Amino acid sequence: MGNRTTVEGVEVSTEHWIAGERAGSADVFDDISPIDGAVIAQVARGGAREVDRAVAAARSAFGTWGQTPPAARARVLRAIAAGIERRIPELAAVETRDAGALLRSMQRNVVPRAAHNFRFFAEHLEALGAPDFETRGHMNHVRWEPSGVVALITPWNAPLMLATWKIAPALASGATVVLKPAEWSPLTASLLADIAHEAGLPPGAFNVVQGLGEEAGAALVRHPDVGRISFTGSTQTARLIAEAAARNLTPVSFELGGKSPLLVFEDADLDRAVEQAVGQYDHAGQVCLAATRLLVHRDVYDAFLPRFLERARGLHQGDPRDPRSDIGPQITREHLERVDRFVRTAREQGARAVLGGEPNREAGGLYYRPTLFVDVPPGAEILSEEVFGPVLTLQRFDDEEEAIALANGTRYGLSAVVFTSNRARAERVSARLVAGTVWVNCFFVRDLRAPFGGARQSGIGREGGTWSFDFYADVKNVCTAPWS
Numbered sequence: 001m002g003n004r005t006t007v008e009g010v011e012v013s014t015e016h017w018i019a020g021e022r023a024g025s026a027d028v029f030d031d032i033s034p035i036d037g038a039v040i041a042q043v044a045r046g047g048a049r050e051v052d053r054a055v056a057a058a059r060s061a062f063g064t065w066g067q068t069p070p071a072a073r074a075r076v077l078r079a080i081a082a083g084i085e086r087r088i089p090e091l092a093a094v095e096t097r098d099a100g101a102l103l104r105s106m107q108r109n110v111v112p113r114a115a116h117n118f119r120f121f122a123e124h125l126e127a128l129g130a131p132d133f134e135t136r137g138h139m140n141h142v143r144w145e146p147s148g149v150v151a152l153i154t155p156w157n158a159p160l161m162l163a164t165w166k167i168a169p170a171l172a173s174g175a176t177v178v179l180k181p182a183e184w185s186p187l188t189a190s191l192l193a194d195i196a197h198e199a200g201l202p203p204g205a206f207n208v209v210q211g212l213g214e215e216a217g218a219a220l221v222r223h224p225d226v227g228r229i230s231f232t233g234s235t236q237t238a239r240l241i242a243e244a245a246a247r248n249l250t251p252v253s254f255e256l257g258g259k260s261p262l263l264v265f266e267d268a269d270l271d272r273a274v275e276q277a278v279g280q281y282d283h284a285g286q287v288c289l290a291a292t293r294l295l296v297h298r299d300v301y302d303a304f305l306p307r308f309l310e311r312a313r314g315l316h317q318g319d320p321r322d323p324r325s326d327i328g329p330q331i332t333r334e335h336l337e338r339v340d341r342f343v344r345t346a347r348e349q350g351a352r353a354v355l356g357g358e359p360n361r362e363a364g365g366l367y368y369r370p371t372l373f374v375d376v377p378p379g380a381e382i383l384s385e386e387v388f389g390p391v392l393t394l395q396r397f398d399d400e401e402e403a404i405a406l407a408n409g410t411r412y413g414l415s416a417v418v419f420t421s422n423r424a425r426a427e428r429v430s431a432r433l434v435a436g437t438v439w440v441n442c443f444f445v446r447d448l449r450a451p452f453g454g455a456r457q458s459g460i461g462r463e464g465g466t467w468s469f470d471f472y473a474d475v476k477n478v479c480t481a482p483w484s
């Protein structure tokens with residue numbers, strides 16, 4: 001396949017992007033499409049050598065990018081947004097082939113959101129500021145100074161969107177970037193490098209080192225010249241990164257896994273609740289925010305379940321490029337087997353699958369049927385461990401206290417969803433839920449000014465709006481005595 005490959009008619013470099021140039025490695029790894037198991041690319045397999053070069057390039061570029069005035073940085077970010085928008089069809093097609101997300105959702109929502117990430121942080125940069133405040137005649141003025149080189153490590157499930165969610169604020173803050181994309185879906189990062197280059201981002205301000213987590217990823221997070229690490233991925237990997245970061249005291253921002261609850265109270269609009277509950281199967285459950293524990297009040301449980309099943313049985317599973325498909329494949333065979341292990345254990349522990357519960361062989365090799373478990377015994381693994389597949393559980397509750405106790409009963413705290421028509425209850429319950437984000441009578445409504453992240457083992461820190469600048473920049477207070 002050489003150092004370029006053609007995916008869905010789009011030419012993509014399979015090399016790293018370092019100092020504004022393509023660079024190969026002696027080794028490669030296979031990039032396999034979840035749609036049909038085909039090897040679609042052989043991608044450069046970087047390690048410490050490539051990471052050293054990329055970090056050195058980013059350090060050198062920081063000299064100019066960090067000094068570039070905010071308005072000029074914002075101009076480049078907007079040009080990147082425009083470049084992404086011009087290439088929506090190509091980016092969507094490549095990412096669908098690479099990561100298995102629905103093509104229509106990539107075209108309509110996900111790739112446009114990647115562009116929005118750049119445009120939003122350009123705007124936020126220009127508006128960034130805090131009111132000055134006085135201390136005994138002294139004036140305090142807060143500044144966000146460019147901090148240096150940031151390392152970004154991103155997962156496979158929404159590669160372009162989650163990478164740009166970090167790259168945009170990092171660049172906006174004046175930092176320079178080394179990105180290590182996930183090895184299971186590495187291709188759109190390469191296209192993004194082309195777009196950023198065409199948009200006028202100086203060489204070295206954005207670098208991509210391809211490779212495996214335990215090689216390139218590990219080398220990057222232990223690098224002494226990295227000033228920030230932002231990671232989205234599993235809680236397990238976060239522990240390894242935290243250990244490496246501790247050696248250099250590098251600040252980290254972690255967006256991790258979840259096992260979020262969706263609460264349906266007896267006064268909820270059931271149609272709306274059912275629709276959003278079935279929506280948790282989107283992207284075949286490979287969404288960190290997915291509210292995979294459905295908690296339904298006893299009085300509406302018997303009405304909820306048949307409606308849920310009817311809607312869920314109507315979902316069409318198949319090739320994510322087919323406009324009829326609602327649910328695509330799992331990312332890899334290894335991941336599908338992991339999902340299936342969770343399902344088998346749930347059965348062994350006494351849970352009853354009333355939907356799915358097995359791979360969908362008719363759809364293809366890596367497709368897993370949307371699954372719902374009921375009668376799950378307390379303490380069953382399926383109630384506490386993140387599956388990251390299309391597997392939901394349904395539990396009854398009697399009252400608010402029990403709903404909150406069940407909702408908060410995991411080591412995670414990423415998000416929570418509440419359906420009720422009672423505003424006072426919505427406020428009461430939202431206040432007591434342990435979650436970085438609570439959605440009331442809705443799901444996945446995102447405003448990029450909002451803080452985003454998780455409580456407990458779902459993360460460390462928050463990104464979004466000013467929170468992103470607080471992390472990527474060096475925040476400084478200048479306190480000036482009264483001028484005589």
Ligand SMILES: NC(=O)C1=CN([C@@H]2O[C@H](COP(=O)(O)OP(=O)(O)OC[C@H]3O[C@@H](n4cnc5c(N)ncnc54)[C@H](O)[C@@H]3O)[C@@H](O)[C@H]2O)C=CC1
Binds near residue numbers: 216218233
């Ligand atoms: N909170 C959030 O916003 C999100 C969280 N996630 C979480 O991510 C997980 C799924 O993503 P995966 O890619 O499987 O996670 P993962 O933790 O296996 O991998 C994520 C990234 O870390 C890299 N990596 C692996 N080992 C590393 C090491 N020792 N040092 C440095 N980097 C290393 C991988 O190459 C990849 O780029 C799920 O748990 C999910 O909940 C996913 C999306 C969003």
Ligand SMILES: O=C(O)/C=C/C=C(\O)C(=O)O
Binds near residue numbers: 287289446452
């Ligand atoms: O909206 C965000 O910033 C993050 C969304 C996370 C996902 O889409 C995901 O984990 O799939």
